[in-house]
Amino acid sequence: MTTVAPGRSGGVAKATPKLRRRSPRLRKAFPYLLLTPAMLYLLAITLYPGLFAIYQSLFVVKFLSWTWTGTGNYSAILQDREFWAALGNTAIIGAISLSLQTAIALTIAYFAYRDPFIRGWRIVYLMPMLFMPSAVAFIWKLAFNDGRVISDILMTLGVVERNVDWLGNIWLARMTLIVADVWQWTPFLFIIFVAGLQSQDQEIEEAARLDGASWPAIFWNISLPMMRPIIVVAVTLRGIDITTMFTNVYVMTQGTPGGATETMSYFIYRQGFRMFNFGYASAASVLMLILTVVIAQTVVKRAFHSGKS
């Protein structure tokens, strides 16, 4: 992408007396000055909390008393089965949910992107995403647990014989979280996939079609590979958000049964704000932060570089 280097693009600078009046040092500092306010703000909410969390993680914090423990919290956490369970749950729930969303979004995008009624479909498919996540969590809590609507429908269809206790089984409880996430966030991927498909060079598809290729073959062999960078960016962004899943857990399952639906975010929240183990919660935060930085530096950086069109 072209970028402008004022002062250095000779012909332009020569013609502007005003530019020469400014000192070269100011010219050089100018972009940094423009960035300073935003950077200070972001450092305040990332660097400061990061350092604070590292510091606090070295203490046992009970209400107002802080007792030095060094790496005590970390060694405890690495042996804490609940911590590893939360990490595993986040990975399992996230992976299943993300795969389902990607598959569904690709399928409906494939059928919709050249449909005459695409504008209508798009608005309908978009709607779930526009409800507040906390409200969506309540929709599903009512549908699954409190209102027993899903059970009732399944009974009518003859799939099950009596009321399903969705929180009574590890996989059923996880499934309720996955259903809620898929319902709300498949639109995110759909919107991006459709935009990607529509912005493609149609002549290639047309040429393949004239050569007698079938539509599924064209989609699979031409459209999909061309869309790869877009898919990577969209799935990466969605993947990041899934790993931070909190609201649905908080409203729908609270981690039950037996911690099978406790995600990393909920683990930190529970340790900090339910059990008031702030030092312990901070240690977990630091570990999650390290994980985030690693993922950001590898997956995300690459996704966004390949995604730049």
Add this chain to the structure above:
Amino acid sequence: MAKPIRRRGESMILRYLVLGTWALVCLLPILWFLSIGFRPRTEVITPQPIYWPTFSLDAWRLLMSDWPIALYLRNSVIAVAGSVVIDLVLAIPAAYALSRYDFKGREDIGFYILSTRMMAPAIVAVPIFFLFKTLGLLDSVWALMLIYAAINLSLVTWIIRSYMLDIPKELEDAARTDGAGDLRILWEIIIPACLPGIITAAVIAAIFAINEFLFTLLIASTSRAYTMSVALANFTGGSDGIIYNAIALVSFIAFVPILILVILIQKHLSRGLTMGAVKG
């Protein structure tokens, strides 16, 4: 825009079966939830689910009388609108620097800004909680405003940056030849030229701010600073249990303006959601 064409070798029945099914999957829960919002509380949780309830404005009356909904709405609007203003003021100069200048560390700074979007709210929740406690900002709309602005700053910067990259250099050069300074160019040429991007960024930031849940939950611990989102979560009513019909109604009250905003920026939505990486 792709021209709608008929695809040979693909059954129209299959296409509309798939599209129709997913449309139902999207709409049925929404319709059912809407029906919850307009039924009496006695018909919400019943041994046998009721699909055709009696129409009732119970929830509406409850919101109006027992609930300072005007206060919550006002809190939401102040916190969300304020955060968007903060974001734009900080992000526009930053995006300008990232898109129109060549300087050392540009890529790294840009990526650092992007990466703050990836941080789980839970990671910074404990420190931020202590910070606001020290500053005496707990339970205030201002704290929410600052947090929402922080959450969305990376997104807003990257969206605007993407639109600024699209502005042809010639436009800027012409102004420069006329003797305009950098800031004047930003104000008079760049900002008007990327206005769609700025509006898109503002709308998406507003939606994410309205949706934010964890911080709002931690910071707004009394109803003084409740926004719609947390008030909704706290409408679990204590001894009354969860008041679903009121929750349903509130969620629709919030849904309508968001839907309108999104329809207005529809063309830019995919680009905004990918922080500018995908140009739809």
